[in-house]
Amino acid sequence: MDIAIIGGGAAAVGLLDALATAGGTDMGGTGTITVFEPSPRLWRGRAYGPDLDSVLVNAPPAIMSIRNGDFDHYAAWLGERGADHTDELLGQPLVPRALYGEYLVQCAEKAVAALGEQGWRVRVVTARVTEVVRSGPGLVLRTRDAHDDAHDDAHQGTHEHEATHVVLCVGGGTPPDLYSLTGRPGYTADPYPLADTLASVPPGGDVAVIGSGLTAVDVVVSLAARGHTGGIALLSRSGVLPHVWQRPIARPPQQVTVDRVARLHKDRGTVALDDLISLLRAELVEAGEDFDAFARELLATDTDDPVARLRRQLAVVADPRIGRRVLQETVHTVGPYAWRLLSESDRARLGRHLRTAVSVASPMIPRNATVLMRLLDTGRLTLVPGVRAIEPSKGRFRIWHDGGDRSAEFVVNGVNPPPHAVPGAARDLLSSLTATGLSAHHPSGGLTPLDPRVHVVGDLSAGGPAITASIPGLAAQAAATAQALLRTSLHAASLR
Ligand SMILES: Cc1cc2nc3c(=O)[nH]c(=O)nc-3n(C[C@H](O)[C@H](O)[C@H](O)COP(=O)(O)OP(=O)(O)OC[C@H]3O[C@@H](n4cnc5c(N)ncnc54)[C@H](O)[C@@H]3O)c2cc1C
Numbered sequence: 001m002d003i004a005i006i007g008g009g010a011a012a013v014g015l016l017d018a019l020a021t022a023g024g025t026d027m028g029g030t031g032t033i034t035v036f037e038p039s040p041r042l043w044r045g046r047a048y049g050p051d052l053d054s055v056l057v058n059a060p061p062a063i064m065s066i067r068n069g070d071f072d073h074y075a076a077w078l079g080e081r082g083a084d085h086t087d088e089l090l091g092q093p094l095v096p097r098a099l100y101g102e103y104l105v106q107c108a109e110k111a112v113a114a115l116g117e118q119g120w121r122v123r124v125v126t127a128r129v130t131e132v133v134r135s136g137p138g139l140v141l142r143t144r145d146a147h148d149d150a151h152d153d154a155h156q157g158t159h160e161h162e163a164t165h166v167v168l169c170v171g172g173g174t175p176p177d178l179y180s181l182t183g184r185p186g187y188t189a190d191p192y193p194l195a196d197t198l199a200s201v202p203p204g205g206d207v208a209v210i211g212s213g214l215t216a217v218d219v220v221v222s223l224a225a226r227g228h229t230g231g232i233a234l235l236s237r238s239g240v241l242p243h244v245w246q247r248p249i250a251r252p253p254q255q256v257t258v259d260r261v262a263r264l265h266k267d268r269g270t271v272a273l274d275d276l277i278s279l280l281r282a283e284l285v286e287a288g289e290d291f292d293a294f295a296r297e298l299l300a301t302d303t304d305d306p307v308a309r310l311r312r313q314l315a316v317v318a319d320p321r322i323g324r325r326v327l328q329e330t331v332h333t334v335g336p337y338a339w340r341l342l343s344e345s346d347r348a349r350l351g352r353h354l355r356t357a358v359s360v361a362s363p364m365i366p367r368n369a370t371v372l373m374r375l376l377d378t379g380r381l382t383l384v385p386g387v388r389a390i391e392p393s394k395g396r397f398r399i400w401h402d403g404g405d406r407s408a409e410f411v412v413n414g415v416n417p418p419p420h421a422v423p424g425a426a427r428d429l430l431s432s433l434t435a436t437g438l439s440a441h442h443p444s445g446g447l448t449p450l451d452p453r454v455h456v457v458g459d460l461s462a463g464g465p466a467i468t469a470s471i472p473g474l475a476a477q478a479a480a481t482a483q484a485l486l487r488t489s490l491h492a493a494s495l496r
Contacts, residue, residue, distance in 0.1 A: 008037030009045020014478030048101030054225035173421025208408035216414030239385025420445030
C-alpha cells in the first residue's frame, strides 16, 4: 500500500499517529507513506506556526489531544510547562499556539519513527500537489516544488508520484475579502502570523478589524498585547461575539450521545431535530436545570447586546450549570454524526441559527474575553455591527454601517473563512479530482470521495455540519481513516 497524504498540518499528524498506534504490521502489511507539504510550517499547518505569545490555543487541554479518545495525551506532553500558562478564570493551561505546534511536531516525529519500526517507509516531499489522476490500477499525483511554485515558474519543478491511496488533509480556507480591499495600502488581507502583519501597524494607529469571531478576537488581543494605544473598531454584519468558555466539569453527557442518537435511528429509522432537542432537554432536566430558560438565552444570541452578554458570561465562567458546556461539546462530538441523519428541512432550520451555533461551539477563552471587556470598558474598543461597505478614501478607509459611517487608517481582515472553504493551494488539485470522477463537490459544500482510494480529513470533508473542524473532530476523522486504510491493507495482504 502506498499512501499519499496531501497536506502536513494537524490532520496529517492525527492520521500518522492513528496509523502508528492502530496495529502496524499486525494489521496486514506495510508500504510507503508520503506526506506532501509545500510550506515551511510542516506539522504545524496554518494555525500553529511561530507567532506572538498572545496568540493562544482556543480550547482546554482535554480537547486539544491529537490522539483520538486519549484526552490526556496533550496534557501529559505539556506537563509542568502548563503551569506558566494558566488561564486563571478557566483554571486550565492555554498555551501560545506556537507551543502547541511543538506538540504536533513531536507527535509527528514519534509517529514517523514508530511507523518506520513497523516497516513503513515514510518520507516528506516539500511540494504542492496540483493533480491526482487515475493511472491503471493506481493513482498518480503531480506536484510542483515549493520554490518553483512560489516563483510561478510553470515549466520547472513538476514531478509525478505513484500512490495506491490518497488522503486529502489540505485544511480550510483563508479569510475571504468581503470588501475587495486586497492590495490597498493599510489593508491586511490575512492576519496570520500576527507577529508579521501587526508589525506595520503603529501603536497609535486607528485600526478597524473586520469580523467578530475568534480570528478577530486574536487580532484585538494581540494589538492590546503589543501596547496599542489607538482606537480599535470591531466591524461585522451581526455584531455577535463568540460565547465565553466555562470551566470544564467532569460530567460527560448522558443523553446527548452518539449511542442515544444511533438507538433512535435504529428504533425509528429517522432522527429529527426535535429528537435532539428532546435529548438536550432530558440532559438538563436530569441535572436539575431549566431547559426553557437555557433555550431562551441561547436564542437571544443574535439579538441581545453583545457587550452585556460578554460581561454576563465572564461572570459565570465557573457557574456549575451544564447547558452551554453540553452544547459546546456535543456540537463537535455528536453533531457530525447526527447532522448526516437529519432531513434537509431540519438542516435548514438549524442553518438559520448558524451564527449562534458557531459562537457556542467555538467560544473564546476567558483570558481573551477579559482583554476585550477591558478595552470595551475603557472605550478603546468599539463594536460596530451592521457593516455594509468599506471603501478606500483619501488614504484611509471609509466604513458604512447601519448607524452611519466612520473611518480607519488600518483595516485588518479577521473574517473567519466559511466552513468547507477550499484553500487556494488546493484549487487545481480539487478540480482534477472532480474532473476525473474520483470525488465530487457536495451540494452543501466540501468534497465527497467517489472512489474508495480517496479519503478526506478536515474542513473539506463533506456532509458534516457547517462548523469549522476542531482538533478532536480532526483526530476522530483521522482515526476512522486510518482504520479504513489498514482494513484495505489487511484485505490486500490476505489476497497475496
Ligand atoms: C488560526 C486558527 C486557529 C485555530 N485554533 C484552534 C484551537 O485552538 N483549537 C482547535 O481545536 N481548533 C483550532 N483551529 C481549528 C483546527 O484545529 C485547525 O484549523 C487545524 O490546525 C486544522 O488542521 P488541518 O491539518 O486540517 O489544516 P491546516 O493546518 O491548514 O493544514 C493543511 C496543510 O495542507 C497544506 N496544503 C494545502 N493545499 C495543499 C496541496 N495542494 N498540496 C500539499 N499541501 C497542501 C497547507 O500548506 C497546510 O499546511 C484553528 C484554526 C485556525 C485557522
